[in-house]
Amino acid sequence: MTTTAPSPTVTTTPATSSGEAPRRRRRRPTAGRLLGWLVLALVMLATLLPFYWMLRTALSTNAALPGGAADPLPVGLSIEGFRRALGLATAAESLADGGSGASLDFPLYLMNSVIVATLVTVFQVFFSAMAAYAFARLRWPGRDVVFSIFLAGLMVPIIFTLLPNFLLIRDLGLLDTLPGIALPTMIMTPFAVFFLRQFFAGISVEIEEAARLDGAGRFRTFFTIILPMAAPAVATLALLTYMTAWNDYLWPLLVSQSDQSRVLTLALGIFRAQAPQSAPDWAGLMAATLLAALPMLLLFLAFARRIVNSIGFTGIK
Amino acid sequence: MSAATHAPTTTAAPRSDGRATRRRRNLGDLPAALVFVLPATIGFVVFLLWPTLRGIWLSFTDTTAFQAGGFIGLENYQRLADDPVFWNAFGVTLWYVVLNIGIQTTLAVLVAVLMHRLTRSMVIRGIILTPYLVSNVVAAMLFLMLLDYQLGFVNEVIAALGWDRVMFFGDQSLVIPTIALVNVWRHVGYTALLVFAGLQTIPGNLYEAGRVDGASELRMFRSITMPLLRPYLGLVLIVTMIGSFQVFDTVSVATQGGPANASNVIQYYIYEVAFSRGYDFGYASAMSVALMVVLATISIVQFRLTRANQNDMA
Numbered sequence: 357m358t359t360t361a362p363s364p365t366v367t368t369t370p371a372t373s374s375g376e377a378p379r380r381r382r383r384r385p386t387a388g389r390l391l392g393w394l395v396l397a398l399v400m401l402a403t404l405l406p407f408y409w410m411l412r413t414a415l416s417t418n419a420a421l422p423g424g425a426a427d428p429l430p431v432g433l434s435i436e437g438f439r440r441a442l443g444l445a446t447a448a449e450s451l452a453d454g455g456s457g458a459s460l461d462f463p464l465y466l467m468n469s470v471i472v473a474t475l476v477t478v479f480q481v482f483f484s485a486m487a488a489y490a491f492a493r494l495r496w497p498g499r500d501v502v503f504s505i506f507l508a509g510l511m512v513p514i515i516f517t518l519l520p521n522f523l524l525i526r527d528l529g530l531l532d533t534l535p536g537i538a539l540p541t542m543i544m545t546p547f548a549v550f551f552l553r554q555f556f557a558g559i560s561v562e563i564e565e566a567a568r569l570d571g572a573g574r575f576r577t578f579f580t581i582i583l584p585m586a587a588p589a590v591a592t593l594a595l596l597t598y599m600t601a602w603n604d605y606l607w608p609l610l611v612s613q614s615d616q617s618r619v620l621t622l623a624l625g626i627f628r629a630q631a632p633q634s635a636p637d638w639a640g641l642m643a644a645t646l647l648a649a650l651p652m653l654l655l656f657l658a659f660a661r662r663i664v665n666s667i668g669f670t671g672i673k
Numbered sequence: 674m675s676a677a678t679h680a681p682t683t684t685a686a687p688r689s690d691g692r693a694t695r696r697r698r699n700l701g702d703l704p705a706a707l708v709f710v711l712p713a714t715i716g717f718v719v720f721l722l723w724p725t726l727r728g729i730w731l732s733f734t735d736t737t738a739f740q741a742g743g744f745i746g747l748e749n750y751q752r753l754a755d756d757p758v759f760w761n762a763f764g765v766t767l768w769y770v771v772l773n774i775g776i777q778t779t780l781a782v783l784v785a786v787l788m789h790r791l792t793r794s795m796v797i798r799g800i801i802l803t804p805y806l807v808s809n810v811v812a813a814m815l816f817l818m819l820l821d822y823q824l825g826f827v828n829e830v831i832a833a834l835g836w837d838r839v840m841f842f843g844d845q846s847l848v849i850p851t852i853a854l855v856n857v858w859r860h861v862g863y864t865a866l867l868v869f870a871g872l873q874t875i876p877g878n879l880y881e882a883g884r885v886d887g888a889s890e891l892r893m894f895r896s897i898t899m900p901l902l903r904p905y906l907g908l909v910l911i912v913t914m915i916g917s918f919q920v921f922d923t924v925s926v927a928t929q930g931g932p933a934n935a936s937n938v939i940q941y942y943i944y945e946v947a948f949s950r951g952y953d954f955g956y957a958s959a960m961s962v963a964l965m966v967v968l969a970t971i972s973i974v975q976f977r978l979t980r981a982n983q984n985d986m987a
Contacts, residue, residue, distance in 0.1 A: 388890055392787045399784055400800050403862065406815045407803070409826055413818060426829035487713035494709065495701035502710065509721050513968055515919050515940055516961050519947055519954050520724035520731065543716025574705040603808035605922045606940075610948065621810045625926050628814060638818055645814040649807040656806045660799040667802070667866040 414438065414643040421638060437639030441627070441647055450640075461615060462647065465623040468534060469651075472608075472619055473601040475538040481594050484544045485586075488552035489578050493564065503553075509546035515606075522610050532613040541601065548593055555589035556582060592666045595659055602652060620648045731958035738952035749959035759960060761934055762942040765849060769938060770917045772853035778910065780857065781864035786898060788865070789872040790890065798869070801862035809922030812859040817842065817927055820851065842928055845935040852923050852936060864913055871905030872898065907979025911972050918968055939964055 412430050413421070420432030439445040442462045490496070491503045521540050530536030559582060567581050583590065605621040612618050618626075627644050631637050656663060732749055736742035753759050784801065788794075804812060819826050820841040828838045841851040875898065883893045921940040924930060930937035930945070937945075939960065947957035 389791065392791050395783065396787050396791065396797065399780075399861075400797065402858070403801055403804060406819055406858070409819060410815055421824050425824045426826060426833065483712040483716065486709045490702075490706040490709035494706040496703040496706040497701065499706070502714075505722075506713075506717060509717060511969070511972070512721060512725050513915060513919060513965055515921075515943065516728050516965050517721060517724035519958055519961065520727040521720060523727075523954070524719075524724065540720040543720065544713040546717070546721070549713060574702065574709075578709075599806065603810075605808060605810050605925070606944070609925070621808050621922075624810050624814060628817070628926060636821075638821070638824060641814060642818060645811050649811045652806045652808075653803070656799075656803065660802075661795060663806075664795065664798045664802055664866065667863060667870065 410642045410646050413638050414646050416639050418635070418637055418639050437643035438647070440637065440640040441644035460623060460627055462623070462644070464615060465618050465620045468618060469602055469620040471534050472538045473598050475535070476542050476601040477594050477598045479542045480544060480548055480597055481590060484548035485552050485583065485590060486578070487544060487549050488556050489582055491549065492553045492556035493582070494574070506546050506549055510550070518607065518610065525611060531611055532617050534617050536611045537608050537617060537619065540607070548597065551593050552586065552589060555586045559585050592662050595655070595663055596666060599652060599655070624648050728958050728961060731955055732962045734955045736954045738947070738954060742955055745955070749956045752956060753959050753963060758934065758937070758942060762937050762939045765936065766918060766920070766938045769849050769853050769920055770914060772850055773856055773917045774910070774914055776853065777857045777861050777864055777913065780861050781868050782906070784861070784865040785868035785872055786894060788869055798866060801865060803862065804859045805863040807859070809856070809859065810926050812855055813923045813926040816855045816858070843932055845932055848928055848932065848936045852920070852927065855923055856920065860913070864909065867909045868902070868906065871902050871909070874905070875901045903979060907975060910979070911975050914971060914975070915968055918964065
């Protein structure tokens with residue numbers, strides 16, 4: 357079967373590694389392969405349709421929605437939904453258009469989310485990298501024991517630390533502040549340490565030793581050799597950390613009590629709770645949802661390959 | 674900084690174990706290492722280790738959000754054993770996990786195997802991962818709208834087919850399957866990519882050999898893919914199940930545990946007990962401990978059952 361494959365790609369990928377080549381060869385479309393592609397296409401459709409429907413509804417008006425609930429295009433095209441979500445519409449305008457009239461300070465929540473996610477990412481990645489270096493490259497008594505204890509931390513479900521951490525943050529007087537939201541994950545996570553340690557361990561010892569022979573100390577080696585050489589891994593970890601911090605809901609829900617520390621995920625929940633149950637402001641809700649999701653979607657668009665490639669590594673700890 | 678001064682001598686340590694002086698070899702890079710691990714260790718102790726121990730301690734006290742409580746022995750655990758809402762929450766959560774993990778894992782393996790056999794496309798992998806990038810809250814909002822009784826796209830399709838409209842989030846028997854499916858939507862691509870990574874560790878020449886022997890794709894899936902994937906799948910199951918047991922966001926945004934406790938999962942009940950009903954941190958902690966014991970037990974049993982540390986061909 358493989359010999360009859362008419363594909364020119366066969367010649368460009370000779371079977372150097374017998375593992376890869378056969379799969380690349382174009383095979384005749386069989387019924388099974390068509391069925392497989394059909395299933396994949398359906399899965400992709402089910403994945404993307406909700407996103408499209410969000411955009412379509414956000415650009416609709418509430419008055420027109422009941423008349424064209426299954427219309428694939430926005431009904432009564434308008435950007436009023438976005439204006440309400442952004443708090444740009446006056447209460448009267450909002451009520452007239454089916455909104456709740458409640459005002460939301462979207463730019464503030466956006467800024468809060470950015471601050472929390474940035475604090476968590478910068479410090480967590482940096483401190484975790486330092487620890488990962490000590491675990492991967494330095495030789496000291498007790499190293500493996502301490503690392504095992506860190507690893508055991510991976511097993512503790514997050515919920516278990518929520519209540520005690522809430523008490524701690526309260527006792528520190530940090531309730532309802534952005535540092536209060538950021539602090540518990542700002543210094544390290546066992547995962548980040550583990551993730552970076554794997555990469556640091558793979559960096560060639562010779563380069564590090566050469567630098568050391570030139571008189572560079574451990575700190576200079578770390579900053580000028582290890583960190584730059586592990587830059588792709590550090591960037592990947594930073595992306596994953598940023599996403600996690602951005603999407604977190606339960607912890608901010610406990611800590612935040614007012615606008616000053618309200619992050620986007622919380623604001624979205626509140627916007628939803630304020631919407632009248634009988635006739636929700638779908639256009640406004642979807643506009644707000646879209647705005648809340650947009651930064652992560654843009655981040656993904658920019659770094660898709662890096663994020664996709666990191667998944668196989670991150671899942672299995 | 675003292676680390677820098679004796680650094681050159683220690684570099685030789687890995688290579689010449691015998692010749693390095695005993696004292697240096699024992700301490701190794703200790704001074705530098707202490708500085709490097711100190712911040713992370715403080716974070717670990719303050720926000721992970723200490724809270725874990727404190728959580729266990731709290732479960733034996735009558736602490737509330739407003740006052741530190743005293744030791745009350747097993748009272749919280751007795752209360753837990755007699756609390757019908759807790760057992761309801763436990764059952765609801767189990768049902769959720771069974772549906773969520775069952776559907777998600779089946780779909781993820783299907784998608785991963787299809788990708789593995791059909792395409793290396795980065796675009797396709799990116800597309801199926803997209804829902805994972807948005808928060809649970811966003812996913813919940815999307816499906817609140819799509820599944821809305823009056824205006825939701827899904828109900829429009831159902832109505833167009835001549836069936837009765839469905840109260841997805843408002844029906845006691847449908848609310849958990851609905852929430853399970855919403856979270857399948859968000860996580861299936863991620864799980865598929867985990868499985869896909871496992872599939873890539875299977876040597877391609879096994880499939881080539883299978884084809885030469887005239888084996889069908891189905892036969893190769895049974896005799897090559899599954900046996901080699903099993904240990905990997907075991908780990909994926911442990912990781913995804915631990916996450917699944919802690920379902921909270923979707924419930925909080927979409928149903929608040931309703932209707933009539935039908936979607937009151939453990940995590941949500943813990944939250945309610947601690948923050949809106951009674952502020953009873955002691956009892957909430959006892960439930961957290963119970964949940965952690967369940968998670969640990971499941972992890973260990975699963976690890977054994979799937980022999981996640983070894984594959985069939987090793």
